[in-house]
Amino acid sequence: MFRLLIGLIGVLILIAAAGCQGRPAPTDTPDPAAAPGVASAREPSSLVIYSGRSESLVGPVIEQFSQATGIETRVKYGSTSEIAATILEEGANSPADIFFAQDPGGLAAVESMLGRLPADVLNRVPAHFQSPDGRWVGLSGRARVVVYNTDRLSPADLPDDLRGFTDPKWRGRIGWPPTNASFQAMVTAMRVLWGEDETREWLEGIQANAPTVYPKNTPTVAAAGAGEIDVGFVNHYYLYRFLQEEGETFAARNAHLSGGGPGAVILVAGAGVLDGAQNTENATRFIEFMLSPVAQQYFASQTYEYPLVEGVQVNRLLTPLDEINSPQIDMADLGDLEGTLDLLRDTGILP
Amino acid sequence: MDTTAADILTRDVPRRGRRRPPLLLTLSASLVGAALLLPVLYLLIRTLDAGVDSLADILLRGRIAAIIIRTFVLVAIVSTASGALALALGWLIERTDLPGRRVWSVLTVLPLVIPSYIVAFLLISVFSPRGLLQRIAAEPLGIQEIPSLYGLPGAAIVLTLVSYPYPLLTVRAALRGSGRALEDASRTLGKGAWSTFFRVTLPQMRPALASGSLLVALYTISDFGGVSLLRYETFTWAIYVQYTSYVDRTAAAALALVLVGLAIFLFSIETTVQRRQQRDEIHRAELGGVESAPMPLGRWKYPAVALCSLTMLIALVIPMAVLLYWLVRGIGAGEELSAVWGPAANSALVSALAALTATIVALPVVVLAVRYPGRFSTVIDRSSHIGFALPGLVTALALVFFGARLVPILYQTHVMLVFAYIVLFLPLAIGPLRVSLLQVNPGMEEAGRTLGRRSLEVFRTITAPLLRPGILAGSALVFLSAMKELPATLLLSPLNFSSLATDVWAASSEAFFARAALPALLLVCVSAIPMIFLIGRMRHTQT
Numbered sequence: 001m002f003r004l005l006i007g008l009i010g011v012l013i014l015i016a017a018a019g020c021q022g023r024p025a026p027t028d029t030p031d032p033a034a035a036p037g038v039a040s041a042r043e044p045s046s047l048v049i050y051s052g053r054s055e056s057l058v059g060p061v062i063e064q065f066s067q068a069t070g071i072e073t074r075v076k077y078g079s080t081s082e083i084a085a086t087i088l089e090e091g092a093n094s095p096a097d098i099f100f101a102q103d104p105g106g107l108a109a110v111e112s113m114l115g116r117l118p119a120d121v122l123n124r125v126p127a128h129f130q131s132p133d134g135r136w137v138g139l140s141g142r143a144r145v146v147v148y149n150t151d152r153l154s155p156a157d158l159p160d161d162l163r164g165f166t167d168p169k170w171r172g173r174i175g176w177p178p179t180n181a182s183f184q185a186m187v188t189a190m191r192v193l194w195g196e197d198e199t200r201e202w203l204e205g206i207q208a209n210a211p212t213v214y215p216k217n218t219p220t221v222a223a224a225g226a227g228e229i230d231v232g233f234v235n236h237y238y239l240y241r242f243l244q245e246e247g248e249t250f251a252a253r254n255a256h257l258s259g260g261g262p263g264a265v266i267l268v269a270g271a272g273v274l275d276g277a278q279n280t281e282n283a284t285r286f287i288e289f290m291l292s293p294v295a296q297q298y299f300a301s302q303t304y305e306y307p308l309v310e311g312v313q314v315n316r317l318l319t320p321l322d323e324i325n326s327p328q329i330d331m332a333d334l335g336d337l338e339g340t341l342d343l344l345r346d347t348g349i350l351p
Numbered sequence: 352m353d354t355t356a357a358d359i360l361t362r363d364v365p366r367r368g369r370r371r372p373p374l375l376l377t378l379s380a381s382l383v384g385a386a387l388l389l390p391v392l393y394l395l396i397r398t399l400d401a402g403v404d405s406l407a408d409i410l411l412r413g414r415i416a417a418i419i420i421r422t423f424v425l426v427a428i429v430s431t432a433s434g435a436l437a438l439a440l441g442w443l444i445e446r447t448d449l450p451g452r453r454v455w456s457v458l459t460v461l462p463l464v465i466p467s468y469i470v471a472f473l474l475i476s477v478f479s480p481r482g483l484l485q486r487i488a489a490e491p492l493g494i495q496e497i498p499s500l501y502g503l504p505g506a507a508i509v510l511t512l513v514s515y516p517y518p519l520l521t522v523r524a525a526l527r528g529s530g531r532a533l534e535d536a537s538r539t540l541g542k543g544a545w546s547t548f549f550r551v552t553l554p555q556m557r558p559a560l561a562s563g564s565l566l567v568a569l570y571t572i573s574d575f576g577g578v579s580l581l582r583y584e585t586f587t588w589a590i591y592v593q594y595t596s597y598v599d600r601t602a603a604a605a606l607a608l609v610l611v612g613l614a615i616f617l618f619s620i621e622t623t624v625q626r627r628q629q630r631d632e633i634h635r636a637e638l639g640g641v642e643s644a645p646m647p648l649g650r651w652k653y654p655a656v657a658l659c660s661l662t663m664l665i666a667l668v669i670p671m672a673v674l675l676y677w678l679v680r681g682i683g684a685g686e687e688l689s690a691v692w693g694p695a696a697n698s699a700l701v702s703a704l705a706a707l708t709a710t711i712v713a714l715p716v717v718v719l720a721v722r723y724p725g726r727f728s729t730v731i732d733r734s735s736h737i738g739f740a741l742p743g744l745v746t747a748l749a750l751v752f753f754g755a756r757l758v759p760i761l762y763q764t765h766v767m768l769v770f771a772y773i774v775l776f777l778p779l780a781i782g783p784l785r786v787s788l789l790q791v792n793p794g795m796e797e798a799g800r801t802l803g804r805r806s807l808e809v810f811r812t813i814t815a816p817l818l819r820p821g822i823l824a825g826s827a828l829v830f831l832s833a834m835k836e837l838p839a840t841l842l843l844s845p846l847n848f849s850s851l852a853t854d855v856w857a858a859s860s861e862a863f864f865a866r867a868a869l870p871a872l873l874l875v876c877v878s879a880i881p882m883i884f885l886i887g888r889m890r891h892t893q894t
Contacts, residue, residue, distance in 0.1 A: 056857050079860075082838065084598050085748055089600070181595070181596075
């Protein structure tokens with residue numbers, strides 16, 4: 001057995017050696033003096049993407065980018081907050097060229113490490129879907145909705161806007177994911193639209209109705225479909241995955257609140273280029289590609305999101321954006337996450 | 352080499368500090384201990400970023416005290432339940448004529464490989480107040496609502512089901528390694544089966560149970576996936592909220608340091624149990640001992656099989672059945688399913704490397720701790736447990752921090768990933784190994800040295816063969832845990848790397864259930880093969 005162990009250690013070392021060989025990555029070209037143009041000329045066909053969006057959603061469109069441009073992509077997947085924390089811990093040594101995030105909060109967390117994007121890239125989307133100082137840009141849109149159980153409710157039973165859910169008749173019937181970034185962005189929008197005091201009142205009102213707490217959107221929508229809760233505050237596109245998997249019998253649907261307000265706000269997923277990126281040019285091309293009609297059509301048809309550029313068809317299952325009474329709000333106005341978190345902590349919703 | 356009960360009972364345990372450990376042993380163990388303290392060093396660096404005021408603010412903020420109490424309640428329940436279940440299953444499999452022992456032997460360890468968030472999600476979809484069971488069984492029977500799984504009961508059930516294999520394998524290694532001479536003697540002296548179990552077998556199992564339950568306790572304080580879905584807020588949940596909501600690494604680090612404190616408290620409980628054991632330790636490992644016939648269960652066979660079946664039903668059969676259902680439903684709906692053989696090979700390779708390396712690395716730590724007990728060896732032993740007690744994400748970020756700065760050449764390579772698994776899972780190799788070594792009579796080693804063999808040679812020819820049950824059990828535990836590991840695999844693996852665990856997560860997090868089912872099922876099936884090998888060999892040590 002001892003000989004077996006020794007043999008296996010040998011194998012281990014060989015593999016370790018192979019592992020080092022197999023990684024010609026950024027650290028192998030440690031030439032900080034080289035101009036970005038020169039660096040990208042040396043490695044014309046490479047791009048390192050850190051994706052906070054799941055491979056099941058964006059893997060195919062990243063593949064399309066590779067095929068269209070001939071740029072070899074190497075991807076690290078994780079949740080947006082995990083990837084953001086990773087980039088921060090790596091600091092200046094980060095191999096990442098681009099951060100593709102699920103929500104603006106994740107991008108804001110690493111904002112100081114992102115470079116400015118060229119104006120012609122930024123301006124492909126409406127101004128309110130860009131970061132305040134041009135460090136990241138929205139790539140696809142998602143609507144905040146109320147998902148409701150169709151066995152218990154019809155859209156007519158729902159209030160005009162989120163204020164209605166503080167009514168005691170909703171006690172024990174609401175589900176929400178307060179640790180979710182999109183939920184928090186909605187609360188930030190609420191503070192912008194309704195002001196601090198009314199937002200606090202609303203949070204306290206919902207708390208008084210003993211909402212069921214879920215860790216993320218997916219289990220919230222599952223619970224609405226199972227009838228564990230009657231309504232949930234989520235992003236719109238999770239529902240369509242459930243309909244795809246479980247068929248039309250899945251007992252939940254989305255409602256866009258008729259009175260608009262923060263419960264109907266449109267949020268974005270986006271991307272930014274890291275300041276110390278080795279492949280800045282390729283990274284910019286990646287963002288350009290994601291804003292091209294091909295990729296925007298992919299988001300519309302495959303991930304059930306809203307395209308952000310003109311002239312791309314919205315998925316027929318979705319309510320078109322112009323039929324949603326969504327409030328005019330800038331992503332730039334949603335920057336004060338800290339204030340929202342303080343409020344959520346104050347009201348005892350977050351630890 | 353045969354020892355009689357009389358020899359064993361008259362042996363003394365080496366007293367503290369009687370011999371100095373060989374330099375090589377001290378050096379290698381210190382190196383391991385230092386490497387495994389990296390996460391703590393990282394937490395200190397991060398925490399010191401914050402001023403005293405903001406630290407006080409973080410630690411006094413909100414419901415920290417309440418959350419600590421909730422965490423301990425869960426730890427107490429899960430450790431007790433896992434220990435009891437493991438003892439029952441381990442004893443039935445190792446000592447009785449339980450029908451289908453070989454099959455139970457492999458099946459009972461497999462629940463360990465299913466990630467806790469998947470078990471939780473699957474059990475919720477079946478047992479929740481409006482879940483599958485309610486719809487297909489309870490409603491026709493007129494039962495309006497089955498009791499809720501959420502909160503403490505659900506969290507305790509799920510964590511017990513995914514963590515009882517830790518003490519199970521530790522206990523089985525101990526039962527394997529200890530001969531039946533004393534048990535047989537007890538029976539011969541007219542004691543009944545129960546009396547023998549409680550007065551002879553159980554006391555022998557105490558170190559194994561203590562070791563295994565410590566692993567369960569540490570696992571419980573570090574789990575996030577299961578408790579968050581079952582809505583039982585533990586300390587690790589609070590740490591995760593710092594990351595997910597705030598990307599606040601300072602607050603997360605400060606809280607994680609508190610978690611390290613909780614882990615040290617748990618160590619002290621285990622140490623007390625182990626020390627009491629060592630005082631009246633009886634070393635009884637046998638090589639080629641006479642195999643006595645397994646104890647006939649008689650009529651007790653039925654409840655015994657029922658216990659095994661029920662455990663497997665909830666921990667393995669129901670989850671796998673739901674996964675199969677997702678898969679079939681998805682194929683029916685025309686879901687595109689991609690090949691998962693590449694990720695399966697990746698998973699198996701890195702997990703096997705982790706199991707092998709962890710076993711080798713565990714040896715010096717265990718030998719030092721058991722043969723040369725003292726403050727120094729205890730510190731090394733304990734520090735090697737910290738990585739396992741911390742949430743996977745914290746340990747992963749610590750290694751991102753050091754990896755990207757200190758060894759960029761290894762960062763995001765397989766080497767880094769295997770190193771991360773060792774930092775996370777070394778205690779799983781240490782636990783069963785320690786139990787096995789405690790059973791080896793140091794007298795035999797001394798005899799070897801007296802006969803002129805060198806230490807390393809004595810270890811190779813005498814100690815190592817006796818440690819085999821512990822080595823095999825430990826590598827099985829590390830292998831299964833690495834197979835399902837998520838945060839470190841995501842953050843530290845090479846770019847473009849995917850494993851079964853990352854595939855399951857990528858699909859299930861976005862509600863691609865059919866696509867998640869295939870790698871999840873494969874996770875169980877691929878893991879079963881090395882288990883047959885490892886546990887099969889464990890069974891053969893006495894023949």
